[in-house]
Structure formats: structure tokens, C-alpha cells
Amino acid sequence: MAAARALWRPGLPVPRGCGRLWAQPGRAAAAVAPPPPSGASPGARSPFDRRLKRKQKNWAALRPRPAECEYLRDEVGSGVADRVLDIPRTFPLALDLGSGRGYIARHLNQEVIEKLVQVDIAENVFKSTSESEIPTVSVVADEECLPFKENTFDLVVSSLSLHWVNDLPKAFREIHQVLKPDGVFIGAMFGGDTLYELRCSLQLAELEREGGFSPHVSPFVAVSDLGHLLSRAGFNTLTVDTDEIQVNYPGLFEVMEDLQGMGESNCSWNRKPLLHRDTMLAAAAIYQEMYGNSDGSVPATFQIFYMIGWKFHESQAKPAQRGSATVSLGDLAKIDKLLHQK
Known part of the structure; x- marks a missing residue:
């Protein structure tokens, strides 16, 4: 597992001499889970309410200062861009x-x-997009159903979006379909250890105060499954690596407020419709007791999976046929002697 590294958002005051305390004080309102729309089938194969996720992202995009909660998205977006820059070519259409x-x-x-x-699924995000010298076209569409023809793009990128897709294998297949041969997909999504501190604190508080608990953090894919899903979708020459980013906050309420500001509030169908005040206060105390830093802040860990997959083309390098090797692995111990003989 990758070592956690700290990330901070500059420009906000640091209270009481603590380091990297970014979030503004306040509480996130508890979301009420609506009934599933007709035709939806919540469960293992459809865990997320996509209509609610669209509302959450639209709300976050219309905040007075949406950039205040973009530090994590900007960091991971930079990581995806770095992997694009590692490929020595120009992509005509991405x-x-x-x-x-x-x-x-x-x-x-x-x-x-x-x-x-x-x-993007949320139309409001395009009302205040970041400046870029790249000519762009904005399309409001669901990541679960791409409205593009086969073999359209030379590059597909995605950052912190696919973890809210209900059918991830289908999404990977559609990405593969819209790529041209020899096109590449480079993406990033949250991994299974994301927000484990928040998850554990809420569960312990609910067990103590209410005698049971319900999920408050959405399910995430495991890294052991990611390569298999990409391969099954048709990608080859796969690369999957992990990163951990640890962010420090004044307390649990600020963690939840910033998640809401990122548009990352839980939208699972089985989420609990109400978080009781006593339970939330107990969870905040547990969070501080179990994970608190010496400066009074609390950490929130975000595990990031980066993935790269290529669509097959005849020009790509192919593995040698089995049995075609001319050197045995047993000769590796003699490599120095062989080099000196030459």
C-alpha cells in the first residue's frame, strides 16, 4: 500500500496554531433518501441514486466559492494529467x-x-469551468450511457467520477468502444480504504447510541478487481497503481461539510435518511479519540486508484510466443561472467 501523503489547500486561516486545517466551520445537513423512481431497481446491481448524485453535484457547483473544496479534485486531476503527459504523442480528440x-x-x-x-451529469458544472487553452465542447450526459459513436476518441480521461457509476463493467466497455484503435484510457477513482476513519467513527457511534448502524460512506471497488474489469472490457497493456492522500480537518463536521462541497455526499439507495444529533456528536468524539492528531486536527484518508488501458491495434508491441526465449532464467546468476566473456 502506498504511503499516505499530506495535502493542503492554501489561503484559508489556520485556527489555534494547528497545521493544515482548511474547512470552514459548519454542519452538513442530513439528506433524506427518496424512494426509488419507477423502473429503478436499487440493490447490489444498482446501489446509487443517480438523480440524487446529479442534484448534489449541481448544488456544489453553484456554491458562492466552489473552488474552496476543489483541492482534492485538483490534486487527482493533476495526477491524471501527469500520466497523459508521460505519453509522447498529441491527441487530436479527447x-x-x-x-x-x-x-x-x-x-x-x-x-x-x-x-x-x-x-458531466450535472449541467451547472459548465457554468464556471476553469480556463484552459484547449478548445472544449461541453456535453451533459450520464457516464453510464455515452452518446458517442464507436472509434471516436484518441484519448479518454476520467477523474473521481466512475466510483458513482452503478454498472462499472458496462462503463468500461463503453469507454473502450468510443476509443479509436491504439487509443488510451487514463482514469482515477476512489479506492476501498477511502474515508475509513469517518466510516468507523459513524458505525461505532450508531452501535453505541442506536444499537445498530447503516452505511454512510458509499461502497468502493477493490484494486484486486480493477485490472480484471478493465481486461474484461477489452483493454490491454494495463497499469494500475495506488496513492493515498491524507487531509487534516478541524473535526468530523468539517470533513462532512467539505465532502458535501465536493459533491461527494453519499447517494446510495440504502443510506440512512437521518443522522441524529447525539449520534453525530458521539461520532465526532470517537473520531477525535481514535484518529486525532497531536495538534487537535483529525485526518481523512483518500485512497486513489490510477488506471491506464489501451485499445488493441496491430502496431502495438506483442508479447513473444511461449517457448521463444533464448536465455534461461537460471542463467541470470551467471550474467556477470557472461558479460566479462564478451
Whole structure:
């Protein structure tokens, strides 16, 4: 597992001499879970309320200062952009899936991507997109059903969006379909250890105060499954790596407020409709007791999975046929002797 690294958002006052305390004081309101719409089938195969996720992202995009909660999205968007820059080519047409306000595009230029199509489920994110020198086209569409023809894009990128997709295998297949041969998909999504401190604190508080608990953090994919899902969708030459980012906050309420400001509030169908005040206060105390830092802050860990997959093309390098090797692995111990003989 990758070592956790700290991230901070500059420009906010630091209270009581504590380090990296960013969130404004306040409480996130408890969301009330609506009944599923007709035709929806909540459960293991459809865990998320996509209509609610659209409302959450639209609300977050219309906040007076939406950039205050973008520190994590900007950091991960930069990580995706770095992986694009590692590929020594120019992409004529690229797709940013779940683009938000342009967290990847702001780190790239027209020498890398000549034209970019930005897609998001929430229309309000396009009202205040970040400036970029790349010509862009904005499309409001659901990541679960892409409205593009086969073999359209040279590059597809996605940052912190696919973890809210109900059918991830289908989403990967559609991404593979809209890519041109020899096109590449580069994405990032939250991993299973994300917000484990918040999850554990809320569960312990509910067990203590209410005699049981319900999920308050959405389910995430495991890294062991990610490569298999990409391979099954048709991608080859796969790369999957992990990163952990630890963010420090004044307390539990600020963690939840910033998640709401990111548009990352829980939208699972089985989420609890109400968080009782006593339970929330107990969870905040447990969070501080179990995970609190010496300066009075509390950490929130975000695990990030970065993935790269290519669509097959005849020009791509192919693995050698089995049995075609001319050197045995047993000769590796003799490599120094063989080199000196030459």
C-alpha cells in the first residue's frame, strides 16, 4: 500500500496554531433518501441514486466559492494529467468523462490535446469551468450511457467520477468502444480504504447510541478487481497503481461539510435518511479519540486508484510466443561472467 501523503489547500486561516486545517466551520445537513423512481431497481446491481448524485453535484457547483473544496479534485486531476503527459504523442480528440469544472484540462495544453469534449451529469458544472487553452465542447450526459459513436476518441480521461457509476463493467466497455484503435484510457477513482476513519467513527457511534448502524460512506471497488474489469472490457497493456492522500480537518463536521462541497455526499439507495444529533456528536468524539492528531486536527484518508488501458491495434508491441526465449532464467546468476566473456 502506498504511503499516505499530506495535502493542503492554501489561503484559508489556520485556527489555534494547528497545521493544515482548511474547512470552514459548519454542519452538513442530513439528506433524506427518496424512494426509488419507477423502473429503478436499487440493490447490489444498482446501489446509487443517480438523480440524487446529479442534484448534489449541481448544488456544489453553484456554491458562492466552489473552488474552496476543489483541492482534492485538483490534486487527482493533476495526477491524471501527469500520466497523459508521460505519453509522447498529441491527441487530436479527447474525452473527459465526469469532467466537473475541468480539473484535468487545467493542467494540460493544446500541444497535448487539440480538442477536448467534456462530459458531466450535472449541467451547472459548465457554468464556471476553469480556463484552459484547449478548445472544449461541453456535453451533459450520464457516464453510464455515452452518446458517442464507436472509434471516436484518441484519448479518454476520467477523474473521481466512475466510483458513482452503478454498472462499472458496462462503463468500461463503453469507454473502450468510443476509443479509436491504439487509443488510451487514463482514469482515477476512489479506492476501498477511502474515508475509513469517518466510516468507523459513524458505525461505532450508531452501535453505541442506536444499537445498530447503516452505511454512510458509499461502497468502493477493490484494486484486486480493477485490472480484471478493465481486461474484461477489452483493454490491454494495463497499469494500475495506488496513492493515498491524507487531509487534516478541524473535526468530523468539517470533513462532512467539505465532502458535501465536493459533491461527494453519499447517494446510495440504502443510506440512512437521518443522522441524529447525539449520534453525530458521539461520532465526532470517537473520531477525535481514535484518529486525532497531536495538534487537535483529525485526518481523512483518500485512497486513489490510477488506471491506464489501451485499445488493441496491430502496431502495438506483442508479447513473444511461449517457448521463444533464448536465455534461461537460471542463467541470470551467471550474467556477470557472461558479460566479462564478451
